[in-house]
Each structure stands twice: as structure tokens, then as C-alpha cells.
Amino acid sequence: MEITKGFPATSQDKYQLNVTSIIKHAARNFGPQEIASRRIDGSMFYYTYAEAYNRMKKLATSLKEIGVQVGDRVGVLAWNSHENYEIYFGLPGMGAVMLLLNLRLTPPDLAYVIDHSGANFIIVDETLLPIAHAVAPLCKNIKGYIIITMPGKKLADVETTLENTYSYEDVIAEGSQDFEWPHMDETSAYAACYTTGTTGKPKGVYYSHRDVYLHSCTIGMSTEISPKDTYCQIVPMFHALGWGLSQAATMVGARLVFPGMYTLDSLEGLSKLIVDQKTTLSAGAPAIFMPLLDYIRGLDEKPDLRGARFLSGATEPPASMMKGFWDLTGVEIIHAYGATETTPLVTVNRIMPYVEKELNEDQKWELKKKQGLIVVGLDLKVVDAGGKELPKDGKTPGEVLIRGPWITAKYHDAPGSEAQFTMDGYWRSGDVGTLDENGYLKITDRLKDVIKSGGEWISSVDMENEIMSYSSVREAAVVGITHPKWEERPLALVILREGEENRTTADDIKNHLSKTFAKWQLPDEVLFVDEIPKTSVGKMDKKAIRKQYKRMYS
Amino acid sequence: MEITKGFPATSQDKYQLNVTSIIKHAARNFGPQEIASRRIDGSMFYYTYAEAYNRMKKLATSLKEIGVQVGDRVGVLAWNSHENYEIYFGLPGMGAVMLLLNLRLTPPDLAYVIDHSGANFIIVDETLLPIAHAVAPLCKNIKGYIIITMPGKKLADVETTLENTYSYEDVIAEGSQDFEWPHMDETSAYAACYTTGTTGKPKGVYYSHRDVYLHSCTIGMSTEISPKDTYCQIVPMFHALGWGLSQAATMVGARLVFPGMYTLDSLEGLSKLIVDQKTTLSAGAPAIFMPLLDYIRGLDEKPDLRGARFLSGATEPPASMMKGFWDLTGVEIIHAYGATETTPLVTVNRIMPYVEKELNEDQKWELKKKQGLIVVGLDLKVVDAGGKELPKDGKTPGEVLIRGPWITAKYHDAPGSEAQFTMDGYWRSGDVGTLDENGYLKITDRLKDVIKSGGEWISSVDMENEIMSYSSVREAAVVGITHPKWEERPLALVILREGEENRTTADDIKNHLSKTFAKWQLPDEVLFVDEIPKTSVGKMDKKAIRKQYKRMYS
Incomplete structure (x- = not known):
């Protein structure tokens, strides 16, 4: 990728793209906007962007106080709570890297991720202490643990074998609101997420501030995000930045809803929350949306959610599910595709008006199952085994290669993984797919299958x-x-x-x-x-x- | 502005933010989308993004052929036509700088701008040749003129005193579609626009590719731009990038409408076009929107434009005008504020839901007259004569200072203009205003007044x-x-x-x-x-x- 230098511009090229500017912006413009959070006991907690912002600043000062420094990695093992939202901005805002810990990994894999990243502190939900207890003895460098205790519970009352523990609420209480956020170099890491491939050890993707800022704009535009939206954070925040809509929602001051702890075995509470809070924007997988649809079917009065958009990822969404949402509630299910390595947004399935008018009803739902159109800013090509680009005919499959500002260029400290990247900067997704003449990507297989x-x-x-x-x-x-x-x-x-x-x-x-x-x-x-x-x-x-x-x- | 370096990310930091990626994206995804253009004789011309893209590539190759090189400045003196849209991408796409020439400047000022920029070619509409004829003898470095002739007219039939002339259509015809766009360094200039202050010589603002890419995302999010939109380019494209919505519209594949030539004395044709083309998104000034409203009042059947958003800039929009549009057509007039130095978007007046519910009808329209909320990514402060930040109380006025990624950091080659910038990177707007507790900016005066x-x-x-x-x-x-x-x-x-x-x-x-x-x-x-x-x-x-x-x- 040869870069051509042109005539110099007069613009502010020293001003760095920072995730911190998103939350500063929200505090400045959207102070009174509401954030709703479902606590562990099912009760609701409400506060505002302004209050969250003050707590983020206090978190940042206290982290510094207890020894977290610019550039340090700090693990986060937490559910989708308002506390996790505070960590999403407060922790990287002070210059540290937020290491997303997938609570579904085995303890040895979690310990590998923590040690490989060099993390020195871990923030953990009290409900997830059993995992921390299994992982802690396997880790080498952890100086301390910050426990997000159950509502109203003191650290002394928490049963734990962990040493050097802090209470998250105490940490916040001791912080100062006078914190001045550093102006981070935009290529600095904001967060890290390790991929969990079926082969080999987890590999680290370190997202930069620039990545995340650009990705937020892109997913925001792709969903026509608005200050009138209520965004519910369904995707686990320990997956690729929770797919990035919480940052985009913060950019425009949408109302936020955090569902707290939920598992695939107990989706009743989550479904009720999504409906009760009048969610207009969300993202998740069919594994969540199918039970949600069942829940809605069971309601005497169906919720009117016309105008709502739910991004569905992970796997091809069944047409019956998309139709069900549309007919019962007015929610448009929009399929999107990405990976940990891609921050994650790569494609979104928007049906262009000139395409839609050529399709009958069945064809439309069929098209909506494809992975969709590549978002602006990225290069994507489908190539044969020799690396030659294949025709966009909707039927010639090849490997999907992706590059762009928010696509990872390597794995962190992972010798031997270089083959997953081409000389000209593309990441080999390992997915096999086709592109049709209208630009829609369809993933047909994993390369290895x-x-x-x-x-x-x-x-x-x-x-x-x-x-x-x-x-x-x-x-x-x-x-x-x-x-x-x-x-x-x-x-x-x-x-x-x-x-x-x-x-x-x-x-x-x-x-x-x-x-x-x-x-x-x-x-x-x-x-x-x-x-x-x-x-x-x-x-x-x-x-x-x-x-x-x-x-x-x- | 001290920059703090954190832990290195693994992202693709070599991949540059390029305006070219926007049009490549549009060609890939939105090929069949329609572009409508009103020709000089009032007739309509229709083609597609795919056709426009091919012509952009041909323009780029031919410009190279006739001697335009990477980094060269090329003046553009043209109405809001589809040809100008082609130039907006084809010219900077090949690495040159598009110099926007304001046809309302005096010939000596235009010549000053052209010579100061060092431009070596000028692209000019045939209808604007009288201006070019007056300016040409005053310029030193112009190697040639490319004339956008009237539809179907040959260069030989154009009456002109200019030397070394080319026909725009011939230039396109001789180009190749095999052009490979260079991957421009993102700090390279994409376009230049000279301010026309009442004092001193015009001063040059050179927008970088990065500026324009980020600005496009921001104005796109601010207007919830959608593939279903029809965007009409009312703002003259020789003003600060035509305010940037044409680029944002191209990012999402909206339908585009170019009104061609119009003047404030003949707004009937423009008004008819906006209504006939079912415009859902646009930007302009009350000087345009007031006559448009009168035109609509005169129609037997009022157009149903519910969901449409027209950004109104330049000056405070009268509440009666905003109400008129809302009541008659469903169009929401949204006030926005900016300047040549700011690419231009600085604020957009979005009424947050929690603010709106506290206001009665009159208060709502009163609030809609304010300049609005600062967009994400920018820093803005209101300071007293000593540079001290003033309280956000909605009544203490001070000078408005702005900084951020798409705010100019200096004027090009303009010794003595340094005082318009602060040590910490803010541009002094020269506007006096207040910020209220909800973050709304209101401009009350020019500093000098x-x-x-x-x-x-x-x-x-x-x-x-x-x-x-x-x-x-x-x-x-x-x-x-x-x-x-x-x-x-x-x-x-x-x-x-x-x-x-x-x-x-x-x-x-x-x-x-x-x-x-x-x-x-x-x-x-x-x-x-x-x-x-x-x-x-x-x-x-x-x-x-x-x-x-x-x-x-x-």
C-alpha cells in the first residue's frame, strides 16, 4: 500500500481521534439524558450521562492512585452493566488498555490471555468471582482486583480468596471529578480483545482510539442512529467492544439501557426489559432474538416498535424470525457481519431502494439473509486460492479478505500468525463467500470446511x-x-x-x-x-x- | 495540546482516510443509484453513480495527461452541476487540490486567490466565461482552461478569449476507466477555499482528505442520513465544500439532485425542482428557504415531505419560516452553524427529547433558532477578552473558540494571520455567543460589532x-x-x-x-x-x- 503525499493542508493534524472526546461530548451536550441499568436482583437503576461522566472521572483518578499507569493493561470480567459502561470510557480515558475478558473461556485460556497481555489489574463482577478464583492462581502479574460488589454490599462482606482487593464503589468514591483526560495519541490502544479460534492459543487484537472513533461513526451512520433512540446493549461487552453501538449511541446522546447479567438459559428477564424500555436500537444474535420473538408472541398486547432496528450478527438470521419481528412489532432485523479482528463492523444488510423495487416479498427476505453491503472506509475482496480477485457474480466463492482503518494489521506478539495477513495489508478472514453484482456479500462457508x-x-x-x-x-x-x-x-x-x-x-x-x-x-x-x-x-x-x-x- | 502515547495497538494505522474511498465505496455498492441534474436549459439529465464514477476515473486520467500533477492546485468556477460533482471526486482523487472559486468575488480578488494558491489550471462553466475573461489577464500561472460547455455544444462553437482551452466532455472522452486512484496521505489537501472577510485579502483554508472524511461522517450522523434519502445540493459548491452533505450522501448511496445554475433573483425553478424531486435532505440559507416556502404556499397540493430535514445556515432562521415548512410540508428545518475555517460543521440544532418535553410550543421554536449543539469531535469554548472560559448560563457572551480534527490550524501562507489562533490550537471565530446549560450555542454578534x-x-x-x-x-x-x-x-x-x-x-x-x-x-x-x-x-x-x-x- 504505497502512500502518495500531496499538497499540505492547513488543518489541525495534531488533533487526535480519541474515544475520550466521545464521552466529553456527551457530558457537554447530553448531561440529563437517562441511562437505565438492570441490577443483579432484577431491580432497575437509573441515572444520567452527567452522573456517569463524573463517576468515569473519579474512576480514572482512582485507578491512577492505586497504580494503574498510562499504557497498562487492565482486565475486565463483567456483565453488561452501567459500571461496565463507566469502565468503557473511564479506564481507556486515563490511558490504560481495557482488556476484554470473555467469561466463557476456560480458566487456563483466561489466564493465558491475561498473562499474554501483561495485565496488572483485574476488574471483576462479584457474581463472576468463581471464575476469578479459578484464574487467579494461574496468573503471574496481577497486583490487585477491583470487585464490582452487589448493590449496597461492602467489600468486607464479599467472600473471596483473591488478595489485594478493592471495592469498585470505594474506588469511585475516592476519586476526584477534577481529572483532566490526557489527549491520547490516536494509534494508542484503547482496548484489547482476544480471538477464540478453535485452533491454537487465543490471539490478541488491540484496538486503537482511532479505530474505535471511526468505527463508532460508521456503525452510527449505518444504523441512522438518533438522539431519539433507546439503545439496549445486548451483545456481551466482552465481545469485540460489544459491537460498538454503545459508543455510537453516546455520540448522539441516545438513551441507554444495560441489561446486566443474563444467560441464554434465562432470556425471559432480558426480553421483558427490551420491550418495557421501548428499545429502538440494539444488536445481538438469533440465539437471543428467537426467544425474544417467542416472548413477544406470548404478550396480549404486542409492543409497537415501528422504526426500531436490531442488528443481528453471529450467524445468518432466519427469514421467519425477521418476518416475525416485522409483522408483530415493526422492528427491522438487519443482518451485519464482522469479527473480533474488524472492530467488528464489515458489512450491514441495507436493501437499496432501487434493488428493493425489483424484488417480490420472498426475494426480499432471501436477500436480507445475506451478510450485506461493505461499509464505507473498508476494502473487501473475494479471492481464489492464488489470491486472484473473483468475479462479482453472486456465485463464485472465494476467501474474503478485508483491510481498512479499523481492521487489525497483525496479532499482538503472536509469532507465526503473519500468514493471516497479505503483503498489501489485507486480513484473511478464513470465511468463504460470494459478492453479487449489487455488492452484497454472502458467506457460504469457513475456509477450512x-x-x-x-x-x-x-x-x-x-x-x-x-x-x-x-x-x-x-x-x-x-x-x-x-x-x-x-x-x-x-x-x-x-x-x-x-x-x-x-x-x-x-x-x-x-x-x-x-x-x-x-x-x-x-x-x-x-x-x-x-x-x-x-x-x-x-x-x-x-x-x-x-x-x-x-x-x-x- | 500535549499528546500522550499509550500502548501500541495492532490496527492498520497505515491505511489513510481518503475522500477517494467514499466514491470507490459508492461505485462498489450503489452503482445503479440515480443522480439527477438540471441543465442550463431547465431540462433534466439523469445518470447513475456507476456512470459518474467511470467519468471521474476518465477525468482523473485525462487531467494527468494534460499536465496536472499530484499536489497541483486546479481552480473550479462552476454551478452545482453533476459535472461539478464529478470534479469533487475525480480531481482530488488523482492527487490535485480542488480550489473552490466563489463566482461572487470581484475579478481582482479571484485573481488574487488563484495566484496565491499557485493554481495552474481552471475548470469553468461556459455560462461563467465572462468572469473567467475578466480574471484571466490578471493571473500569472494558468496553463490551460477546461470549459464545461452547454449541453451538446462543441468547443469550437464557444466564444472565448481564453487560450489553451479544452472541452470538459473531450477531456472525459479521452480518459481511461482503468485509472488506479493513488492512496493519498490523509494530511494532504483535498480542496482549498478562501475566506471572504470584509477586511484584508482572502485567506486560504486547505482541507485535508482526513478533514473531509471525518466531516462527512459527522454531518451524516447529525442528519441521520439514509440510503432512502434524496439529497438536493442547494448550497453553492464553491462555498466551504458545499457544506459537505454531498460527500455524506455518497457515503450512504442516497439519490442525488443537482440544481445547476440558479440565482437569488430566480428561485422559481429551484423551488420546483426541490419539490418535484421529492427532496428529503438539503442545506441552504433562509434567502433560499423563504422563497421556497412561498412557492409551496402557492401550490394547490402541498408536497408531503414528512421525514425531510433541511439544514439552514448562514443566519438565524425565522421561527415563522420553520413553522411554515413544518405545517405545510412536514419538513424539519434544522439550524446549523459553521464557517469556511471549520469545513464547515460546528453545531447542529437537535432538540434532545428530555429538553423538548419541558418546553411549550413557542419555547420550542425559540430554541430552534439557536445555533445548536456542538457536534462530536470538536472542542468549543466561549471566552472573555482575557481568554478565560465563561459560564454556561445562556447569558454571558464571549468569543467563540473552536478546535478539532477538521478545524483549520492556520491560513495558507498568510503572514500576520497567526493571531487568529491560540497557542493551544483553537481558531478564534470572531463570533460572540453564549452557551446555555443544555449545551446550546447562540451567536449574538460579531466580535468587531x-x-x-x-x-x-x-x-x-x-x-x-x-x-x-x-x-x-x-x-x-x-x-x-x-x-x-x-x-x-x-x-x-x-x-x-x-x-x-x-x-x-x-x-x-x-x-x-x-x-x-x-x-x-x-x-x-x-x-x-x-x-x-x-x-x-x-x-x-x-x-x-x-x-x-x-x-x-x-
Whole structure:
């Protein structure tokens, strides 16, 4: 990426893009705006941007007082609370790096992340102390722990084996409101988030202040965020900056709602909160939105949420879910795509008016399932194995490469990971997808799961979906098995529905597939099995399947 | 402004913020979106983003071919046409600086601007050739002129005294679509605009690519710009980047409308265009919006423009105008404030929901007349003569100082202008205003017109408005006259309505003023005159008045 120098401008090029300027702006303009937070006991706590800002300043001064310095990394193991929101600005505002700790990692992985980052303090929710207790003995450099205690609870009453503990509320109480935020160099890290790939150790992405400022503008524009919005922070704040809408919402002074602690097993409270607080903007995954829709179906009076936009990420949103929200509440579910490495926004599915008018109702919902249009500011290309850009025809799949101001250029201190980046600055996403003539990206597979046969690619995900659309099939997995002539050939493992075991044949499945797949793409073997190997988080373990059948053609 | 360096991030800090990325993005995502352009004969021309993009690339290659190099300045003297839109991206995209030429400047001032910038080419509308003919003999470095000829007209048929002329259409025709945009250093100048203050020579502000990219995001968020918008470019594109909405609109793929040539004397065509094209987003001044409202009043069927936002700048918008638009069409008129030096957006008047609910209808319209809330990313303070920040009480006026990423840090090659900037990077706007407790800025005066009496300030504009609200007064001017004891004292010049000449006394005026002004603020003298000195553009010439009466107290 060669940079060309032109004629010098007269603008203020020393003025750095800082996340701190967002919260200073909010305090200046939106002081009385409300922030609602659901506490651990289900009760609601309300305060204002002005009050939150004062607490952020006190947090910053106290952190300095207890020994956190500019450039230090501080781990945060917390739910989506107003305290976490204060940490989001107060901690990086004083110049430290906020290390997002994913409470779903195993203790050894969490300890690895903490030690690898060099973090010296940890802020932890009292409810998450069991995790901290398991992790602490494995960490080397932690000087102290700041515990966000249950409402009204004193530090002395907290049961913990941790040493050098502080109460978050005491830390705030001892701080000063006279804190002067430093003007951080914009390339300095604001936060760090470690990826949790299925292979190897977690790898660190360190977001700069500049990244996050630009990303906030971009996701704000992409959602037409407004001061009239009520934004509910559903995405865990320990995932890639909680997807960045809380910062964008703060830029425009939207009303904020924090749901506190929730798990996928107990979504009733979260659903009630989203509806009761008249949420107009949010982001989450179908795993949340499906139960929310069920909750809404069960209400006698359906909430009128016309104008609301909920970004849905993580996986392709079912059309039935999007339709359900639209018909019952007026909420538009908008699919978006990104990754930890991309801060995370890469695409948003907005249907352009000139595209929409060419589509019938079914086609529209079909299009809304695609990952969407690349946001302004990023370069994205779909390339073949040789790195050559592929045609934008909506059907030629290749690996998705991304670069731009808020895309990571490397992993922090991770020798051997350089191959995930190209010479000209692109990050290899490991996702396989297509771009259509209107610019819509569709992710079809993970690169490692795509089947390479005779120089062409076959999408394992597409084939699985097609097999599962056959009425007698309950579940299916398709993997590529090494083949001496074709490099790989697809193998399908199929679990039939009860009672179908002796009625459906491999040829039935192949005949069904041949309606949408070319002859050379059809699996040579369709095996009926009782079980498909799964990983600990319930995903199909394709590595295990490939290992089990690797000698099939040799 | 001390910059603190923190822990290094892993992000792509080499990737530069470029205006070119906006148009590349539009070409990638919004190819079929429509652009409408009103030609010189009133007919409409329609094409698409994709077609515009191809012409931009051809423009860029051809400019290179005829000798324009990276870093060169190229003057543009043109109406708001689709060609000007092509120039907005094609010219700076190839690395040159687009020099905006205000067609209302005198030929000597235009020649000064052109020579001062070192421009070597000029692009000019055929209809503006009379200006170019007057300016050309005064310029030193111009190597050639590119003429945007009337639709269908050949260069040979254009009557001109200019030498080394090219036809814009020929230049485009000879270009190539294979152009590779350079990746410009973000601090490089994208465009230049010269201020036209009433004193001294025009001074050059050179906007960087970074400026303009950030400004586009900010004005886009401030107006909740959407792909569903139709944006009409009313603000002359030779003013501070046409106020930047065309770039923001391009970021989201809004439909674009260019009104071509219009003057304040012939607003019928412009009004019809705005209504016919179902404009949902625009920006302009009351000088445009008042006649537009009259036009709409005259229509049998009022257009339904609910959801539309028109930014109104230049001067305080009358409440009656804002109400008129709201009642007749559903358009929200939103006041915004800025200057050439600020790219230009500084404040936008958004009424926050928690503010609105405390106001009655009249108070709401009164608040909407203020300049509004400072946009995110900027620092703004109101200071006294000693530079001390004043309280945010909505009544203590001081000079408005602004700094931030898209605020100019100096004037280009303008020795002696350094005093307009503070040591810590603020630009002195020369405007006097107040900030209220909710963060709303109200400009009360120009610094040079404010009256400094006994260490306190009196707003000349407020006093003029108050005098003019008296029924027998037609016009009034208030200026500060040097006074040996009080530094200055206010003098009011008043033109009475016909028939009022012998019926209204100076005491009547003073009594009227004493209802809203303190006793010490009242003018010592109220003089009834037949005429108030005016400048060439019709503004009150306060300098001339002060000169005429300067010996009043000495």
C-alpha cells in the first residue's frame, strides 16, 4: 500500500481521534439524558450521562492512585452493566488498555490471555468471582482486583480468596471529578480483545482510539442512529467492544439501557426489559432474538416498535424470525457481519431502494439473509486460492479478505500468525463467500470446511442445508475427504428422522441434491449414522469427522 | 495540546482516510443509484453513480495527461452541476487540490486567490466565461482552461478569449476507466477555499482528505442520513465544500439532485425542482428557504415531505419560516452553524427529547433558532477578552473558540494571520455567543460589532432587533463609539417608517429598550436618519458608521 503525499493542508493534524472526546461530548451536550441499568436482583437503576461522566472521572483518578499507569493493561470480567459502561470510557480515558475478558473461556485460556497481555489489574463482577478464583492462581502479574460488589454490599462482606482487593464503589468514591483526560495519541490502544479460534492459543487484537472513533461513526451512520433512540446493549461487552453501538449511541446522546447479567438459559428477564424500555436500537444474535420473538408472541398486547432496528450478527438470521419481528412489532432485523479482528463492523444488510423495487416479498427476505453491503472506509475482496480477485457474480466463492482503518494489521506478539495477513495489508478472514453484482456479500462457508475438488470449491454448508431440507433427514454433516486424484471429495453423514431408517437411501439423498448441485459436486458417499461428533460448544466437529474417515480413498 | 502515547495497538494505522474511498465505496455498492441534474436549459439529465464514477476515473486520467500533477492546485468556477460533482471526486482523487472559486468575488480578488494558491489550471462553466475573461489577464500561472460547455455544444462553437482551452466532455472522452486512484496521505489537501472577510485579502483554508472524511461522517450522523434519502445540493459548491452533505450522501448511496445554475433573483425553478424531486435532505440559507416556502404556499397540493430535514445556515432562521415548512410540508428545518475555517460543521440544532418535553410550543421554536449543539469531535469554548472560559448560563457572551480534527490550524501562507489562533490550537471565530446549560450555542454578534462598555459587553445585534421590533421603526443600526471613560458607548441610528418622522422620539426608543436592556446598556444617543451605510453585498457597513461618528465623545 504505497502512500502518495500531496499538497499540505492547513488543518489541525495534531488533533487526535480519541474515544475520550466521545464521552466529553456527551457530558457537554447530553448531561440529563437517562441511562437505565438492570441490577443483579432484577431491580432497575437509573441515572444520567452527567452522573456517569463524573463517576468515569473519579474512576480514572482512582485507578491512577492505586497504580494503574498510562499504557497498562487492565482486565475486565463483567456483565453488561452501567459500571461496565463507566469502565468503557473511564479506564481507556486515563490511558490504560481495557482488556476484554470473555467469561466463557476456560480458566487456563483466561489466564493465558491475561498473562499474554501483561495485565496488572483485574476488574471483576462479584457474581463472576468463581471464575476469578479459578484464574487467579494461574496468573503471574496481577497486583490487585477491583470487585464490582452487589448493590449496597461492602467489600468486607464479599467472600473471596483473591488478595489485594478493592471495592469498585470505594474506588469511585475516592476519586476526584477534577481529572483532566490526557489527549491520547490516536494509534494508542484503547482496548484489547482476544480471538477464540478453535485452533491454537487465543490471539490478541488491540484496538486503537482511532479505530474505535471511526468505527463508532460508521456503525452510527449505518444504523441512522438518533438522539431519539433507546439503545439496549445486548451483545456481551466482552465481545469485540460489544459491537460498538454503545459508543455510537453516546455520540448522539441516545438513551441507554444495560441489561446486566443474563444467560441464554434465562432470556425471559432480558426480553421483558427490551420491550418495557421501548428499545429502538440494539444488536445481538438469533440465539437471543428467537426467544425474544417467542416472548413477544406470548404478550396480549404486542409492543409497537415501528422504526426500531436490531442488528443481528453471529450467524445468518432466519427469514421467519425477521418476518416475525416485522409483522408483530415493526422492528427491522438487519443482518451485519464482522469479527473480533474488524472492530467488528464489515458489512450491514441495507436493501437499496432501487434493488428493493425489483424484488417480490420472498426475494426480499432471501436477500436480507445475506451478510450485506461493505461499509464505507473498508476494502473487501473475494479471492481464489492464488489470491486472484473473483468475479462479482453472486456465485463464485472465494476467501474474503478485508483491510481498512479499523481492521487489525497483525496479532499482538503472536509469532507465526503473519500468514493471516497479505503483503498489501489485507486480513484473511478464513470465511468463504460470494459478492453479487449489487455488492452484497454472502458467506457460504469457513475456509477450512470448504471442499476443494478438482480445483473447484464445494460449500459444505450449502450442501448440509440442502440435505437437511429433505423431509426424512434430521441432521447432516458434509466434509471433504482427501482423495488421490481430486484433492478432496465430499462425504455426507446423515442422521435420519425416527422411522425413516430403512426407507431413505443414499440415492434418494443424491437425487435430491442433484436438483441444486452439479453432478461432479455430489458426494460419492452418503453414510447414515446415529450421531455426528460435536465440539464442547455444540458445533459439528468437522476435524474429528475428517480424521475418522481420512483413509476412505487411500 | 500535549499528546500522550499509550500502548501500541495492532490496527492498520497505515491505511489513510481518503475522500477517494467514499466514491470507490459508492461505485462498489450503489452503482445503479440515480443522480439527477438540471441543465442550463431547465431540462433534466439523469445518470447513475456507476456512470459518474467511470467519468471521474476518465477525468482523473485525462487531467494527468494534460499536465496536472499530484499536489497541483486546479481552480473550479462552476454551478452545482453533476459535472461539478464529478470534479469533487475525480480531481482530488488523482492527487490535485480542488480550489473552490466563489463566482461572487470581484475579478481582482479571484485573481488574487488563484495566484496565491499557485493554481495552474481552471475548470469553468461556459455560462461563467465572462468572469473567467475578466480574471484571466490578471493571473500569472494558468496553463490551460477546461470549459464545461452547454449541453451538446462543441468547443469550437464557444466564444472565448481564453487560450489553451479544452472541452470538459473531450477531456472525459479521452480518459481511461482503468485509472488506479493513488492512496493519498490523509494530511494532504483535498480542496482549498478562501475566506471572504470584509477586511484584508482572502485567506486560504486547505482541507485535508482526513478533514473531509471525518466531516462527512459527522454531518451524516447529525442528519441521520439514509440510503432512502434524496439529497438536493442547494448550497453553492464553491462555498466551504458545499457544506459537505454531498460527500455524506455518497457515503450512504442516497439519490442525488443537482440544481445547476440558479440565482437569488430566480428561485422559481429551484423551488420546483426541490419539490418535484421529492427532496428529503438539503442545506441552504433562509434567502433560499423563504422563497421556497412561498412557492409551496402557492401550490394547490402541498408536497408531503414528512421525514425531510433541511439544514439552514448562514443566519438565524425565522421561527415563522420553520413553522411554515413544518405545517405545510412536514419538513424539519434544522439550524446549523459553521464557517469556511471549520469545513464547515460546528453545531447542529437537535432538540434532545428530555429538553423538548419541558418546553411549550413557542419555547420550542425559540430554541430552534439557536445555533445548536456542538457536534462530536470538536472542542468549543466561549471566552472573555482575557481568554478565560465563561459560564454556561445562556447569558454571558464571549468569543467563540473552536478546535478539532477538521478545524483549520492556520491560513495558507498568510503572514500576520497567526493571531487568529491560540497557542493551544483553537481558531478564534470572531463570533460572540453564549452557551446555555443544555449545551446550546447562540451567536449574538460579531466580535468587531459587539460594544465594550465599562468592561461589559452589549450585543449590537440584540439591540438592533429590539429597536426594530418597535412598530414605528423600519431599520436600525447600533455601533460602539469610542468613549474616553467607558471605552465604548452604544449609538443607535434609526430609520422610521413613513409618516412616523415627527411622532417618535429618542426617548420612545430608549423606553422601549429599557424593557429588555439594563440602564447602563441603553444607547446615550438615538439618531434618526434617512439612510444607513451599506456594503456592496447589502450588509450594514458598521465600519463606516463608526468612522463617521468617531469624534462623538472626544
